[in-house]
Structure formats: C-alpha cells, structure tokens
Amino acid sequence: MTSPSTPAAGVQTEQRFQTLFEQAPFSVQLLSVDGRTLQVNRAWQDLWGTHAGDPLLAYVLSGYNMLTDPQLEAKGVTPYLRRAFAGEAVRIPAIHYDPAEIGKAGTARWVEATARPIKAPDGRVAEVMLIHEDVTERLLAERQLRASEAQFRTIADAMPQMVWSTLPDGFSDYYNQQTYEFTGMPPGSIDGERWAEILHPDDRHAAWARWRLSLETGEPYEVEFRLRHHSGEYRWVLGRALPVRNEQGELVRWMGTCTDIHEQKRIRDELLASNRRKDDFLAMLAHELRNPLAPISTAAHLLKAASSDPAKVQRSADIIERQVRHMTELVDDLLDVSRVTRGLVELDRQPVEMKAVLAHAIEQVRPLIEARGHELAMRMPSGDVHVLGDRPRLVQVVANLLNNAAKYTPPDGALSATMAVDGDVEIRVADNGMGIERELLPHVFELFTQGARTPDRAQGGLGLGLALVKSLVELHGGRVAAESAGPGTGAAFTVRLPLLKTEGRAGSAPSDAMALPPAARKLRILVVDDNQDAAETLGMLLETLGHEVHLAHDPGRAIEVARNDAFEAYVLDIGLPGMDGYALARRLRALASDDATFIALTGYGSDGDRHRGDEAGFDHYLVKPADLGELARLLQRG
Structure with a gap:
C-alpha cells in the first residue's frame, strides 16, 4: 500500500487542488507574498473575457504585480491588499476594472473582491487568494433604479399637487416636497397613520372610512376634506389615490395626490349662494310686482260696477294712480341699478357742498322716518364741505342709506346721520334696528342680496339700494363699508369720498373751484x-x-x-x-x-x-x- 505521506499521495492532493481551483464557480486569483500573480482559474478567465494565448492572460501571468499597479493605487485597492498581505481577510468594495487601462483587450466589469491570506503552518502569509464577484448587472440595475427614483422625485416635487404613496396596507411611506411646504410639517413627521393628525377633526371619520373601503376593495380613492395649512387655517383639498399592481395583478402600492381646491370650492359655494340670492330676488320681484296688480285689478272692476258713483270712481282712480306709481318706482330702480353697475351712467361732476346733500337726503326720507316714529340725530362739521361729484347721485346715495336704516329699524327706533372731515369726507348712517347676520355682512353690497323681510317693515323696494350705493360711491372715487355686530344690534354704513379743497373760499362758484393754476x-x-x-x-x-x-x-x-x-x-x-x-x-x-x-x-x-x-x-x-x-x-x- 502507498502511505499518504508518500510522494504519490502528495501528487494526488496537488492534482485534486488544481482540479478544484480550475473548476471553482467563482473567479480566483492567487498572489505571491510580493504581490505577483501566480495563478488564475477558469472562472477568472471567463470573468475578464480572456483565454490561453490572449495577451491579457499572458500579461497577468508573466509577473503582473498588483501592489505596484498605479491604476489599482488610484482606485484605492492597494491599501486593502496590504491589509490582506499583513494577515487580515478584507472585503474590497465594488471597483470598475477595464483591461484597456493597461492597454489590453478584455471585458470591463464592476467587481467586488475578498482578499484572504493563505498562511503557512508557522503563521506566516504564504499567498493571498483574491475571490472576485461580478456585480456589474446588479450595480447597473441599482443605478437605473436610483436614476428612476430621482426622476420620479424630481417630477413629484415639480408638481403643484401634494404627492404621496403608501404600502398595500395603507401605511404612508412617501410625501413629496410640496406636501411639507403646504402643511409646514418637517419631513418624516406624518409617515404612517400620523397624516390623519393634520386633517380637520370634522372630516377625519369620513376620510378614514372612505380610505378603509379602498384598502379593502382596491377601488380608487377620492374624497374632499380639509387639511391644515402651514398658516394654521384648514384648506379644502381633493384627495385621490390609485392602486399600483404587478404583472400578477397583486396590489403592491397606492399612489395618491392631494390638490388644493380651497379657492375653487369657495368660488363654487359663492356662486351657489349667488344663484340662491338671485332666485330669492326673482321670487321677491314677482311678489312685489303682483302686489300692486291686485288693487289695480279690483279698482278696475269697481270702475265698471260703480261708474255712476263719483266718489268710488275717484277712490278707484287714486288707487290705480298710487299703485302704478309704485310699479314705476320698482321698474326705475331696476333700470337705474342696471345702468350704474354696467358703467352706462356718466356723472355730471361739479363742486358739491355735502352738508346740503345730507340735508336734502334727510328731507326725502323724513316722511318715512316720521311715519315709523324714529328719532334722527345729526352731527355736522363747521364750515362748508365740498367734494367733486354729481349732486343728484350723491343725494341718492345718502337717501338710500337713510331709507334702508328706516325700513330695517322697528318703529320708535333711533337713527343717526353724521359727517366728519379727516382728509376725506366721511358720512356715517347708523341705526339700532334689526342688524345684519355675520354670513350676510360680506354680501350686503351685492346684487340680489336682501335681509329678511318682516311684517313690520315698510313695503317697497327690491333690495337694490346698497348695490346702487356701492357703484355710485366708487364712481366718485370713494368707498363704502358696512358694520354690524349681528341680529338685533343695529347697523352702520360709512361712505368716504375725496375732499375737494376750495383754498379757503367757502361757497365759491363752480367756475372758481375749477380754476387751474399755471x-x-x-x-x-x-x-x-x-x-x-x-x-x-x-x-x-x-x-x-x-x-x-x-x-x-x-x-x-x-x-x-x-x-x-x-x-x-x-x-x-x-x-x-x-x-x-x-x-x-x-x-x-x-x-x-x-x-x-x-x-x-x-x-x-x-x-x-x-x-x-x-x-x-x-x-x-x-x-x-x-x-x-x-x-x-x-x-x-x-
């Protein structure tokens, strides 16, 4: 028998090692203690695209020294090799190798490597074994994935909407930059289910219920809710999400957006409210026009039935005359507000003394004020106060405000009309009447807007007076404002008009007031x-x-x-x-x-x-x- 320690046994062991070395499924390169390449296996040759007789293989096996290669030094590989030659097993990170860098043909690759020292029985490093792993495809795939993710984030951050995504179970794991800018929340603070914290408390239940339904059924998600803005206010947004499925049809992700629709919703609500006010106005107009028709019709029948009774004929004629006059006033109001609001009215501008305007307006409305038992207080500044304007139209403005105050103040109420000068001319008409609801206050100067009509309120008018006031005041370069603390607290209307300085010549003729200095x-x-x-x-x-x-x-x-x-x-x-x-x-x-x-x-x-x-x-x-x-x-x- 042959002993294992015999030369024949040693030869068999060496042959077995060589066979394993050559047939190993991974690239192996053996280095001598001074860094020269001693041997490479078949997998190494396959890795670099070389074979027996190629210049690259011949170059590497002819004494190529990895420790002195300047290209490896530049790539940062040499320090790792030195640690391996010192006896430490090290992992060399992915490095891009190209045989062309050393002037040889071969396949460029991204390669990770493990350098393991092979030690002699006395512990000295006899050789170093380099085991290579081709990571080219993996790195390229990762690079493509990173580029795709970067492109997605760039697109998502450029979108005006808030963009978000969740896992299949609904756990939020991504928000774009717009989300954080809109909410003012720091990145990462609304991941998971914490996003619900910035929903309006009144909207959370409905939003969650709709979201759970989508998670259970896979149906697209769409709901309107209020989201807390970085300013602290809650703004209406439209939330939408679609399921993302893989090739097998499995749901792998939800992609969603939130779009700020606050202004659109406000405008939509205002249009709906405006349409309601218009419908109410048209119903009121029909009522106001029908009211005079009833006594006119009755009077006409009375004329036929009692044509021989002079007293009844006279009373019938008076009724018809009063009601026709009332209908004429209604139609005139409609035509007047139409002309003014469409800019078809041209003002005849002259210097106008405003104390006389106020006095004339009071005289127009005094019969209504006295009929309802109101007390009227007045306060005027000393001296004449002039503006450049159309006198009849300015009287119309003040008379409308006084008329409105008288109508909306219960009998025996208190009215006031005051004038002051503080750079502008300020006319203030106030009452202690019905007041104005908070929701109505911003709209009182709009067409078709009118407060509640109560049984004790005097008949007449279509609620067009304040719209006419605003248009006329603005045509004069002024502005008008309304104030009220709510129902039952009264209301006040303030008109401000540019003061016309008359150079100390109070009551001067228009021609003097219009004189232009050189x-x-x-x-x-x-x-x-x-x-x-x-x-x-x-x-x-x-x-x-x-x-x-x-x-x-x-x-x-x-x-x-x-x-x-x-x-x-x-x-x-x-x-x-x-x-x-x-x-x-x-x-x-x-x-x-x-x-x-x-x-x-x-x-x-x-x-x-x-x-x-x-x-x-x-x-x-x-x-x-x-x-x-x-x-x-x-x-x-x-």
Whole structure:
C-alpha cells in the first residue's frame, strides 16, 4: 500500500487542488507574498473575457504585480491588499476594472473582491487568494433604479399637487416636497397613520372610512376634506389615490395626490349662494310686482260696477294712480341699478357742498322716518364741505342709506346721520334696528342680496339700494363699508369720498373751484389715450398750463416715443388696445428715469383696479372725469 505521506499521495492532493481551483464557480486569483500573480482559474478567465494565448492572460501571468499597479493605487485597492498581505481577510468594495487601462483587450466589469491570506503552518502569509464577484448587472440595475427614483422625485416635487404613496396596507411611506411646504410639517413627521393628525377633526371619520373601503376593495380613492395649512387655517383639498399592481395583478402600492381646491370650492359655494340670492330676488320681484296688480285689478272692476258713483270712481282712480306709481318706482330702480353697475351712467361732476346733500337726503326720507316714529340725530362739521361729484347721485346715495336704516329699524327706533372731515369726507348712517347676520355682512353690497323681510317693515323696494350705493360711491372715487355686530344690534354704513379743497373760499362758484393754476415748473409729459379727442383736449389743457405735451394713441407708439425721448411725467389711460395701461406702465417704467411721475387717468375705478395700478407702478390713480385741478397739483408734486 502507498502511505499518504508518500510522494504519490502528495501528487494526488496537488492534482485534486488544481482540479478544484480550475473548476471553482467563482473567479480566483492567487498572489505571491510580493504581490505577483501566480495563478488564475477558469472562472477568472471567463470573468475578464480572456483565454490561453490572449495577451491579457499572458500579461497577468508573466509577473503582473498588483501592489505596484498605479491604476489599482488610484482606485484605492492597494491599501486593502496590504491589509490582506499583513494577515487580515478584507472585503474590497465594488471597483470598475477595464483591461484597456493597461492597454489590453478584455471585458470591463464592476467587481467586488475578498482578499484572504493563505498562511503557512508557522503563521506566516504564504499567498493571498483574491475571490472576485461580478456585480456589474446588479450595480447597473441599482443605478437605473436610483436614476428612476430621482426622476420620479424630481417630477413629484415639480408638481403643484401634494404627492404621496403608501404600502398595500395603507401605511404612508412617501410625501413629496410640496406636501411639507403646504402643511409646514418637517419631513418624516406624518409617515404612517400620523397624516390623519393634520386633517380637520370634522372630516377625519369620513376620510378614514372612505380610505378603509379602498384598502379593502382596491377601488380608487377620492374624497374632499380639509387639511391644515402651514398658516394654521384648514384648506379644502381633493384627495385621490390609485392602486399600483404587478404583472400578477397583486396590489403592491397606492399612489395618491392631494390638490388644493380651497379657492375653487369657495368660488363654487359663492356662486351657489349667488344663484340662491338671485332666485330669492326673482321670487321677491314677482311678489312685489303682483302686489300692486291686485288693487289695480279690483279698482278696475269697481270702475265698471260703480261708474255712476263719483266718489268710488275717484277712490278707484287714486288707487290705480298710487299703485302704478309704485310699479314705476320698482321698474326705475331696476333700470337705474342696471345702468350704474354696467358703467352706462356718466356723472355730471361739479363742486358739491355735502352738508346740503345730507340735508336734502334727510328731507326725502323724513316722511318715512316720521311715519315709523324714529328719532334722527345729526352731527355736522363747521364750515362748508365740498367734494367733486354729481349732486343728484350723491343725494341718492345718502337717501338710500337713510331709507334702508328706516325700513330695517322697528318703529320708535333711533337713527343717526353724521359727517366728519379727516382728509376725506366721511358720512356715517347708523341705526339700532334689526342688524345684519355675520354670513350676510360680506354680501350686503351685492346684487340680489336682501335681509329678511318682516311684517313690520315698510313695503317697497327690491333690495337694490346698497348695490346702487356701492357703484355710485366708487364712481366718485370713494368707498363704502358696512358694520354690524349681528341680529338685533343695529347697523352702520360709512361712505368716504375725496375732499375737494376750495383754498379757503367757502361757497365759491363752480367756475372758481375749477380754476387751474399755471404750472410752477414746466414738465415734458407723455399722454397716452386711444380716444384721440380726450388725448388732444387734455394735451391742450396741459400746454395752456405751461407744459410740453406729446400724445400717443396706442401702446406701441408710446413705447417708441419713450425710447427716443425722455419725459418727466406720463399720463396713461388703462383701457388701451393690444396692451392695457398696467402693462404699458411697467414697460415705460423700465425706460423712464427713477423720479418720473406716472398717473393713471381711466374710467376703471374699483378698489381692485387701484390695487393693480399700485402694483404696476403708478404714483397716482384718477378716475375719469378727473378733477383737473387735482391732476395739475399732482403733476407739480410728482
């Protein structure tokens, strides 16, 4: 028999080792203690795409030293190898290897490796074995996944909606940046079921119930609820989610969005409320028009039946006359508010003494006030108070407010009408009557809005008075506001109008009040108005005052002129063709000097129009027909 320690046994062991080495399913590279490659197996050759006779294999087996390779040093591999040669088993992270870097043909790969020292019986490192693992496909897949996730996050963060996802059981695990910006919550603070904490308490049950139904059935999720905004208010959002399924049809994820619909819902609710008010108004209009028809019809029959009785004929005629007059007033109210709110009314502006306006309005309403037993208190400032306006329309404004106060105050109530001057003219009409509900208060100046009609309230009117008041006051460049603490507390209406300064000449004639002083300094002025007559007359007036005026009738021409010339003042209409005056002001501001004065002279006079004028860079905003004396003074002030 042959002993295991005989040379033959050693040869068999070596052959067995070589067979295992060559047939190992993983790449193996043996290194000598000085770093040279001693041997590689078949899997190593397959890994790098080389075989016997290839230059790459010949190069590696001809004494290639991994410890002195500058490419490996640059990739950070050498320190790991030194630790292995010192006796430590180390894991070398994924490195990209390309045989072309050493000038040889072969397959580039991402490779992870384990360096294990092979030790002699005395503990010295005899060789180092490198075991390679090709991780190219895994790393490329991970890279593609990361790129896909990055692309998804970029798209999700760019969306105006809040985007979120959950696991199949509904556990939230992702929110986009918009979610955190909307809610003001720190990232990660609303994962899982904690998102419900930022739902409005009144909406949580319905939202949860609908969500549980979707989780149980796999049906798409859609519900409206209020979500806490970073400002602290709750805003309405539309929540939607769809199930994501794999190729086998299994639900693997939910993807959802929350869209801020607060403004849309507010506008929708306001439109519904407006439609209800319109329907109520039409029903009331039909009632108000039918009321006079009944006595007219009865009187007509009475005329037929008692035509020979002069007294009855006279009473019937009086009834018909009164009721026809009442119907005429109703129709006149409708036509008047229609003309004013559509901007079809032109004001005849003159200096108007407001104490006389208030006195005239009181005289108009006094019969109703006395009939209902109201006490009226008045307070006026000393001296004359003037505004530039249309006297009959201003009387109409104050009379409507007094009439409204008298109607909505129970008999023997208290009314007050006061006037004050504090830069503007302030007229305040107050009562201790029915008051205004909180929900109605923001809408009292809208068409078709009217408070409850009570049996003790005087007949007449369609609830159009306050809408007419607001439109007329704004046409005069003023504003009106309503106040009430609620039902039973009374109400107050305050009108503010620009004060017309009369230079100490109280009661002067209109011609004196309209006198225009000559310019203290000559200005170069660009006037832009598509109404050529308006532009030319204004230009002639400003030239008469001593200014140099250039005219333009469209925005394009105005910009061209401004590019080639410098002006100290710009007077612009707003309703221009092709480009409105707000946009034109911004363009001209970019061309003008910093101290140039911009004045809007326009027929648009609402608070919103004035706000847009401020944003566009206008220094002053005048409503046509403007007080030309005021325009002259503004040009001098700059």
